[in-house]
Amino acid sequence: MTSTEQRPEGQELPFNVFAKACPSRDTLEHVTGRWGALTLGALYEGSLRFNELRRRVDGVSEKMLSQTLHALERDGLVLREAQPTNPPRVDYELTPLGREVAERLLSLIRYVEGSMDAVLQARDRYDATRGAR
Amino acid sequence: MTSTEQRPEGQELPFNVFAKACPSRDTLEHVTGRWGALTLGALYEGSLRFNELRRRVDGVSEKMLSQTLHALERDGLVLREAQPTNPPRVDYELTPLGREVAERLLSLIRYVEGSMDAVLQARDRYDATRGAR
């Protein structure tokens, strides 16, 4: 859809998350990490400023949000736009690549959210079977 | 597809990962955590035994794999089947719910893998802009 190059089917992918040393593992972690996932999810709705994001992503600290945004920006998933005003105003938004990633991530998130009834039931069953814990 | 209950569109979801206290956040972490994601990905191909999984998920320790499998089993995503033989044989496989989750997760993983060229280029640009680091 965007200009990102997905390889044709049938060709062996050079990047493989299952391999310990593959850089795709790092990127996957930036994307799926606690704060990365929520940040991408929040930005999917539209661009947000730093403190707006902070409020949207319940529980994130200044440091972690800053760190998360840097990693996502570096990976080309998030775009940082600073206006040279005073007081400063900085907007964050998804790049086209970021949108594609966020879409797939949100599909997963929504599915998990929608399955929580089943998950909670499974937990009850599991806990019931093995006494406490 | 399976018997998992996805709610109809347009209805407010009771579970929301963006809220700090929501249990869906925990499940999402089990699913997207470093070892959770790779374990689900590996099991998507078919059922595997403990040590097969360990070899497939490059770099996982015995302890982490065990811990990961427990969490996924408790959430109802993975099924543990122990044969009472000697030596013991235990097979792990995805539940129907686990398959649905893994499918969405793999869509994300494959997209990230396929975008690594772009990601690596973005990193170079980013690093070039701000001197070292």
Place this chain on the structure above:
DNA sequence: CAGCATCCAGCTTGATACTG
């Protein structure tokens, strides 16, 4: 407002050793 630098408690993780 939008951050960065520092400090440090504690949780996560990896080794290692042991069990059924």
Place this chain on the structure above:
DNA sequence: CAGTATCAAGCTGGATGCTG
């Protein structure tokens, strides 16, 4: 084979204080 138990170490991440 399929794990559990234990322990040290290192990294994560929160609190605090400061800058532009």
